[in-house]
Structures are given as structure tokens and as C-alpha cells.
Amino acid sequence: MRKNILITGASTGLGEGMARAWAAKGCNLALCARSAEKLSELQQELQTNYPDIRVLVRPLDVCDYEQVFEVFRAFQQEFGSLDRVVVNAGIGSSSAIGRGQFSSNRQAAETNFVAAIAQCESAMEIFREQNSGHLVLMSSVSGVRGFRGALNVYAATKAAVASLAEGLQLDTRGTPIRVSNIMPGYILTDINRDTKNAPFRVDLDTGVRALVQAIDKEKRRAYVPWWPWTPVSYVLKAMPFGLFARTM
Structure with missing residues (x-):
């Protein structure tokens, strides 16, 4: 079992849910997010419910790239090692290209891609020194194809994260370092709460259970939940452009 787990974006949504799930399994946690107050509340809750584990928290804006390296290294030094790093921090995009919202899309x-590179850089430095570790990148089913409108930039960032994960898998092949590309479907979080007609959306608890199960298996790529998103992903990839344009 991966004992010492670092999660970014851990104060809300999937990050918070995964922290609770791994705490229940007896894992030590290194949690970071922008909200120091929410992290402190989560730390107190987990330490009360699971007194045999260690829960460390540090505020972190993943777009402060120097801070990413400082925080990851500080966690590693406090624990002695990091066994798994989950690159989870991310935000949604809210506007189509050309609608005057470049700052939001940028x-x-x-946040979703450049900051992910910084997190991977820091995690891989530590893992290479340790000659062990599990790097988890949170992509999305939306990264399988390009999406229109407000999802355009978000889907593009998630496709980039998926490509980054596959490249790192090639880099670490044959070593004790594992890299997983996790591609969730619609799991109810603040990012997609307002998404109308989200297909096959599951509640947060269901989604988190499926995520943790998939991550613990340490596969190269996992669609979450497996059903229906694994077969749906193949349909999306194979769908002719004209049909895709009419349906999505």
C-alpha cells in the first residue's frame, strides 16, 4: 500500500473526497490547496476520526510554481518519503473562444496544464531520488475529443494532461516509478454542478470510491467510473466528426 500520499486541490471536491477515503485506509496524507482554513478543518476532522495517521497541510496555489517545489519538498522531508502524488488541482473554463474572456481561459x-507540469516536475524529482513512487494525473473523459463552447479550453487542457501522462509513462517504463492517467466522467463537484444535462453523472461519494479504487490499481489509464465511461470513450474516439458535431 502507498502509505504517504500527497494530494493537491485537497480542500474541496474530488481532492477532499480522496483524502477522506485514503485516511480511512490508514494512509498518511499531505494535503495542499489555496484555502488554508478549509485545509485546517479537514486536517482536524481526519486526525480526530483516524488518530493513528498523520495529516500534514500546507496552503498552495499551484500557479505559484516555485511554491509547488517548496511545498512538495517540505512534505517529503517531514514524512521521509512520498509514495504517491495526485495532481488533482484544477478549474473549469467558462467561456467559448472569442467571447472576450481570454483571461479566464488563460x-x-x-491551472490545469502549466501548473500540472510544475507538479509533475517536483514529484518526479523526488521519485527519481527515491527510485520509487506513483504519480497520478487527473485528466478527464472530455480530453478524448475536442469540445465546443465553454468546454473547449477545459477539454484541451485535459487532453494535454493525458498526453503528458503517457509521455511520463514512456520515460519511466521499466523503473519502479508508476504513472497513471485517470479520466473521470461527470462526477458531481463544483466544477460541473451547473453543467446542464451532464450524461451519466454520479454523486460525489460514488465517484470518489471509483476513483480511489482505480488509482490504487495503478493502471496506466483508467476511465472512472469504469461503466459507462470506458465504452463511451471508444465511441467518442470513433464517432465521425460530422456526427460528433451534431451530438456534442
């Missing part, structure tokens, strides 16, 4: 691109 922020989504920087």
Missing part, C-alpha cells in the same frame, strides 16, 4: 489553461 487561467484555466495555466
